[in-house]
Amino acid sequence: MIKPSKPLSYTVLGLGYAFLYLPIVxxxxxxxxxxxxxxxxSGFSTKWYAALLNDDELLSAAWLSLKVAILxxxxxxVIGTVAGYVLARFGRFRLFTLFAGMINAPLVMPEVxxxxxxxxxxxxxxxxxxxxxxxxxxTIxxxxxxxxxxxxxxxxxxxVRELNMSLEEAAMDLGATPLKIFFVITLPLISQALVSGxxxxxxxxxxxxxxxAFLSGPGSTTLPMVIFSRVRLGLNPEMNALATLFITVVTVGVVLANQFMRAQERRRAEEMRLAFVQE
Incomplete structure (x- = not known):
């Protein structure tokens, strides 16, 4: 089997990253x-950020989209955690196929x-x-x-399927209720999946x-709808400024979430190490 050389691998990797991130840059x-x-x-300027602050339509749409996204x-x-836990731990109960199909349907069904x-x-x-x-x-x-x-x-x-059930079984042997086991043991172990979700x-x-577009009404226009309607009439530098702000916020959020998950993982590993040492 012929292995690719390192320069070729780095070149392909660099081209892939350039294809993904160069447009954003x-x-x-x-x-x-x-x-x-x-x-x-034609020159460096921050006037489009100032113009963005005076664009009430764009700001209200961005605020609505942000509220909807957080909710x-x-x-x-909350709902997906319960559904995923049921699919992973409850086995093939009656109507399991129907339940799994209803959960997975939005993945394959056209959004229209x-x-x-x-x-x-x-x-x-x-x-x-x-x-x-x-x-x-x-409605949105x-x-x-x-x-x-x-x-x-x-x-x-x-x-959940990757979890080692020994910790949950040990807690159950010590008298913990299933509800307490779920909130005290299972949820912290799947916290990374929750943050990712x-x-x-x-x-x-x-x-x-x-x-x-289907579920909005007068006075409830989201940011993608405003951007789509404006881009059809021509590109606007304000869109670049708004997109840059969103990229910055999302990047900071992802970095903080990643740091949080790594800290949680290190803390759980240390607690498990201490628990085994004490035994």
Missing amino acids: LLVLYSFNESKLVTVW TACSSV IIGISILLLFVNMEQLFGWPEGRGLT WIGHTVLCVSYVAIVVQSR WLLSFTLSLDDLVTS
């Missing part, structure tokens, strides 16, 4: 471009179909029960949660366009 650089033409550099990430982690289905559900519910009244943050939040629960459930399910749900919700 260019976007950040052109956010400081003085020209109105996005692709023509979606939190609700998806999901958006139309949820919209029809809300329309019928409003006619029968008077709720929800119109379309807004609540529910729709995004439906999309993101599947991703969290899969991440949690895979993590939260970040993934946050990103998917913040980026969603199709479902938001």
Whole structure:
């Protein structure tokens, strides 16, 4: 078997990273471009960031998308954790196939179909029960949660199946209830999966366009919808400035989350080492 040389491997790796991240670097650089033409550099300037602060439509849409993304990430982690734990630990119970299919359906179903289905559900519910009244943050939040629960459930399910059950069995032998075992032992052990699922749900919700278009109403336009409508009329340097701010916030969030998970992992490893030493 012929092994590739190191220079070739590094070249391929460098090209791959360049393909992924060079457009983002260019976007950040052109956010400081003085020209109105996005692709023509005419000098360094921060005026587009100042213009962004005066763009009420863009800021309100960004704030709405941020609120929806945070709510979606939190609700998806709660529901997805329960679903993933059931799939991993409860075995093949009655209607297991139906339950697993319902959890995994949003992964393979076209987003247009999901958006139309949820919209029809809300329309019928409003006619029968008077709720929800119109379309807004609540309807978008529910729709995004439906999309993101599947991703969290899969991440949690895979993590739970990898757990060593000896700690849980030892706690059960010492008299701990299943509920206490879940919150005191299982949840800390799968905390990395929960953080990963939260970040993934946050990103998917913040980026969603199709479902938001179906479930939004007057006064509840999300950021992707505003950007899509403006880009159709031509590129705007304000978009580069806004994207740079989001990239900065997301990067800082990912770095902090990674540091938190590594610290938690080191702390658990140290606690387990001390526990074995004491034995």
